[in-house]
Structure formats: C-alpha cells, structure tokens
Amino acid sequence: MTTQTKQTKQKGKGKDPGHKLVAQHKKARHDYHILDTYECGLVLTGTEVKSLRQGRASLVDGFVQIDRNEAWLHNVHIPEYAQGTWTNHSARRKRKLLLHRHEIDKLESKIQESGHTIVPLALYFKDGRAKVEIALAKGKKEYDKRQTLREQQDRRETDRAISAARRRQRVA
Numbered sequence: 001m002t003t004q005t006k007q008t009k010q011k012g013k014g015k016d017p018g019h020k021l022v023a024q025h026k027k028a029r030h031d032y033h034i035l036d037t038y039e040c041g042l043v044l045t046g047t048e049v050k051s052l053r054q055g056r057a058s059l060v061d062g063f064v065q066i067d068r069n070e071a072w073l074h075n076v077h078i079p080e081y082a083q084g085t086w087t088n089h090s091a092r093r094k095r096k097l098l099l100h101r102h103e104i105d106k107l108e109s110k111i112q113e114s115g116h117t118i119v120p121l122a123l124y125f126k127d128g129r130a131k132v133e134i135a136l137a138k139g140k141k142e143y144d145k146r147q148t149l150r151e152q153q154d155r156r157e158t159d160r161a162i163s164a165a166r167r168r169q170r171v172a
Contacts, residue, residue, distance in 0.1 A: 018127040023057035028119050030145060032137035037121065038107075041098035042073065042130045047081035048095075052130055057123050064097065064118035064134055066108045071097040073132065076120060097132065110136050 028034075044052075051057070062076040073095045099107075110116050115138050122133040140148070 020125040021122060022052050022055055022125065022130075023059050023123040025059040025062070025119065025121055027060070028121055028135070028137070030140075030148070032117070032119060032135070032139055033144075034121075034135045034137050035110075035116075036136040038099065038103060038134050038136075039126075039131055040071070040103075040134060042132055043096040043098065044130055045087075047087060048078050049130060050083075051078050051081045052123070052125070059120045059123060062120040064107075064120065066104060066111065069101070069104060069108075071099050071104055071107070071118075073097055073120060073134075076123070076132075097134070107136060115139055 056079050058077040060077075063074055065072050065074055075092055076095065077092055107118060111118065117137055117139070118134055119137050120132050121135050124131055124133075
C-alpha cells in the first residue's frame with residue numbers, strides 16, 4: 001500500500017481528508033444572491049478553537065464589517081469551552097478576519113453599493129486551521145425567494161420524471 005493511501009485511510013472521513021465542516025449557514029443561500037465568495041482565516045483564542053473542534057458554532061446572525069481597513073466577523077456564536085476556566089472567551093465577540101489588502105479593498109468598495117452585504121457561509125477546519133467562507137451578497141426580495149423555490153421544485157419534478165422513464169425502459 002502506498003503512503004498516499006495510508007494517509008487518506010488514517011485521516012478518514014469525506015472526500016477531502018483535511019477538511020472538517022464545523023458550521024454552515026444554509027439559509028444564507030435562500031435569503032441572498034451570492035455574488036462572490038472568499039476563504040479567510042480567523043484570529044481565535046485557544047478556548048474558541050477547542051470549542052470549534054467539538055463542532056459547536058452558529059453562523060445564523062453573523063455578518064462582516066470592514067473597519068479601518070480590517071475585516072471583522074460579528075455575531076457568530078462560538079459557545080464557551082466547557083473545561084475552560086477564567087481564560088474562557090465571550091461567545092459573541094467580534095473576531096478579526098485574515099484577508100489580503102486587495103481583497104479587503106475590493107469588498108469595501110462593493111459594500112458601498114446599496115443592498116450589498118458580507119455574510120459567512122461556512123466555518124471549517126482546513127489542514128488544522130480554522131477558516132470561514134464569506135460571501136459578498138445582495139439581499140433577495142420575497143418574489144425572488146418564491147421564484148427560487150419554484151425552480152427547485154421544477155428541477156426535482158423533471159429529475160423524478162426522467163428517472164421514472166429510465167426505470168420503465170429497463171423493465172421493458
């Protein structure tokens with residue numbers, strides 16, 4: 001057995017062995033038009049990392065704000081670490097995002113346009129480092145949400161019809 005297959009068997013689960021999803025904001029894709037996505041690092045304390053490794057976090061109310069040429073992640077809930085002592089962190093504190101200067105400048109210029117915001121989509125570990133996927137997004141109107149749901153339903157119905165037709169062909 002080669003070294004490559006040994007490593008993938010040891011690390012184990014999923015398609016990408018160095019990628020462990022902690023939290024996901026599924027409703028963001030329903031509420032916003034996603035224009036662009038970025039992967040960035042987070043500045044965290046030790047107890048925050050330990051709490052994340054237990055798979056505990058919530059991105060539901062989270063948003064990104066740019067202040068003095070730095071990107072900050074607000075309202076992301078990382079619960080206190082159970083075995084933490086006086087060194088424990090505040091659950092909803094703002095956390096600094098690690099982005100390149102040109103990415104921050106680009107995001108800042110886009111935010112100035114009305115209706116644009118930056119929302120977190122996923123929080124995960126990539127090769128042992130905590131990462132957050134953020135998206136430049138524009139809010140959807142109510143009729144846009146209904147249209148999206150209708151398209152998804154139509155896509156499901158066509159897939160069902162196609163698979164039923166294929167089953168009938170196999171039987172015949």
